[in-house]
Amino acid sequence: MARRLRSVGLDFVESAPLRLVFAAEVAAPPDAVYRALADDVEGWPGWFTQVTAARPVDAGAGREVRLRGGIAFRETVVAAEPGLRYAYRVDASNAPGLHALLEEWLLAPAGAGTRVQWTFAADGSPLFRFLMRRGRAAVGRSFRDAVRNLDRRLPAAGA
Numbered sequence: 001m002a003r004r005l006r007s008v009g010l011d012f013v014e015s016a017p018l019r020l021v022f023a024a025e026v027a028a029p030p031d032a033v034y035r036a037l038a039d040d041v042e043g044w045p046g047w048f049t050q051v052t053a054a055r056p057v058d059a060g061a062g063r064e065v066r067l068r069g070g071i072a073f074r075e076t077v078v079a080a081e082p083g084l085r086y087a088y089r090v091d092a093s094n095a096p097g098l099h100a101l102l103e104e105w106l107l108a109p110a111g112a113g114t115r116v117q118w119t120f121a122a123d124g125s126p127l128f129r130f131l132m133r134r135g136r137a138a139v140g141r142s143f144r145d146a147v148r149n150l151d152r153r154l155p156a157a158g159a
Contacts (some may be wrong), residue, residue, distance in 0.1 A: 002072060002092040006123070010087060012080055013104045016121035017046055018129050022140050023117040024147040028154035030083040030107040030114045037086045037105055038077075047149035050142050063088060071095045083107060097128030113156065118143050127157040 013019075019137065026033060036043065041063055044054040053066040063075045072094050079087035087104040100123040108115045120139065132139070 002074060002094045004092050004099060005090055007091065008089055008100045008102050008121075010102070010104070012100065012102045013088075013119050013121045014134045015085070015125055016100070016102070018120075018122045018124070018132055020120040020132065020136055020139055021117065022143040023115060024144050025110050025113055025115050026147060026151040026154065027113040027156035028151065030109060033107050033114045033116060033150070034083050034086060036081075036154060038080055046141075047150070047153055048146040050146070062091075072126075073101075078102070079104070093127075097125035099123045099125070099128075116147055 001148075008016075032064070040054045040137070041054050044051045044065070050067050051065060053064075054066050057064055057074075061077055063073075065073045065075065067073075073090045074092040075088040075090050077086070077088045079085050085104065085106050086103070087102060087137055089103040090103075093101070102121045104119045104121070104143070106117040106119075108117075120132075124132070
């Protein structure tokens with residue numbers, strides 16, 4: 001059963017006890033990447049293979065997301081800046097040991113495309129933090145695969 005997590009603000013992306021930050025580039029312009037992240041929430045399973053289901057709730061102010069392995073999140077969007085940033089806080093989850101989580105996607109022009117930076121900012125039990133640090137390479141691989149898949153779905157800048 002999902003339990004409430006600690007409510008955090010955008011500043012948590014810098015102060016979280018656990019921060020995993022990854023970046024990759026795509027050929028699509030920032031606005032197209034933003035639309036895939038923020039406007040096409042239900043499309044996430046088509047490019048982020050760890051996501052099995054996603055849907056907007058509360059008229060787009062929140063999301064419900066399910067991951068492989070049965071982990072579920074109820075989220076609140078905390079930043080929606082078209083072409084620049086999309087961030088959400090997890091309010092409830094069934095993930096063991098998780099106490100707080102905020103994810104931020106930053107978008108910046110890079111050549112003809114976009115640099116996508118994802119920050120996974122979390123707090124949790126000592127075991128949770130240990131396992132996430134230990135699994136950093138796998139989380140990074142999942143992110144890079146997702147961005148590669150997204151790049152294939154979106155039209156390149158100037159196309």
